Amino acid sequence: MQELIQKYNTPLFIYDCNIIKERIKYLKSIFKKMDICYAIKANSFVIKEIINDIERVEVCSYGEYQICDKLKIDSSKLVLSGVNKNKLEFDNIFKSQKKIGRYTIESYEQFKLLNELSNTYQNNIDILIRITSGNQFGIDESKLDKIFEEKNSYLNIIGIEYFSGTQKHSLKRIEKECLYLQELFLKIENNYHITLSELEYGPGLPIYYFKEEFDEVNFLKEVNDILNKYFSDKKIILEIGRSLVASCGYYCTKVIDLKENKKEKYAILDGGINHLVYYGQTMAMKIPDYEIINNKEKNKEIVNLCGSLCTTNDILVKQLEVPKLKIDDVFIFKNVGAYSITEGIALFLSRDMPKVVLISDKKILVRDTINSYKINCPNYEGEVKL
């Protein structure tokens, strides 16, 4: 890692795909009978490295679809989901004649679109109905009558997709959802005289970023037992992002300034909250897993770790006890494989976006620095003449 930092400088993301492969093996050793669907929104950079280890990829936008297409990901592994299904984009997908694994339906409008496209292209498609958990996602049960009444024979409704949130650590809540879904399966099967074969369920498996006590093995075993209890006759697919990839990611950022203002010590790092998102971090009070490389200092000091944005929010950790820092010390923040790169406010202040290096059997620079000023800079050549 030190060599990579020396070669590519900071800020830098490093994703160790061997860690994800181990993680997949571990999850599969617990969820023995289930398939894994990776929610690519968590981190699109690692998908090609792990595609042979998982059964599906959940794609929620045309951009995510284009990433998979460019990387030649087997389209029969794709689950095309998302709250905004654009007619032109989906027309392109149908036109390409690619066999798509599953489409989800999240609204009556989406149903009409897929009904129309499958009919136009005479293309049989497999559908999961995404049932809402009480927000803008998914469809309300009350719309099912219309769907089953109006659907053409190209639409093959084979199961339910359900996701109600991330970082869920309540077994009670998971059990309640399973009970609801079990009843829903029965209702649909009885009302519409069909057999549904699969449940794609996002349990929102949690990652504990701040060294809290958590017996993960037991938790996962309990989730496995609950799912098997309620859906013994269904194929279960776990739709997960965070729990799969969080542990593979390292974010390397360097101290570029040190100061003491009104008796508070500050270290300014070359990367901050624009690149680093720890779910559950509140007011920078919690301490994520990190390392400082090559700092042999015995004396300690209390420092606020801040990023390079001009906002008082850009604090990574407040009041952290560290060995006395010097300029160029490098912090490596761990467990940043999920959502940091995709959720960070990377365009704020027009700071460059970090390089990304993948570690697998080789080491590959999969993204060079991107100058975000180019995205934020107005282009005056686009005068509109109406």
Ligand SMILES: Cc1ncc(COP(=O)(O)O)c(C=O)c1O
């Ligand atoms: C529909 C859907 N499925 C799966 C996921 C992945 O959730 P997690 O990263 O908590 O596993 C998300 C995350 O937002 C989602 O929206």
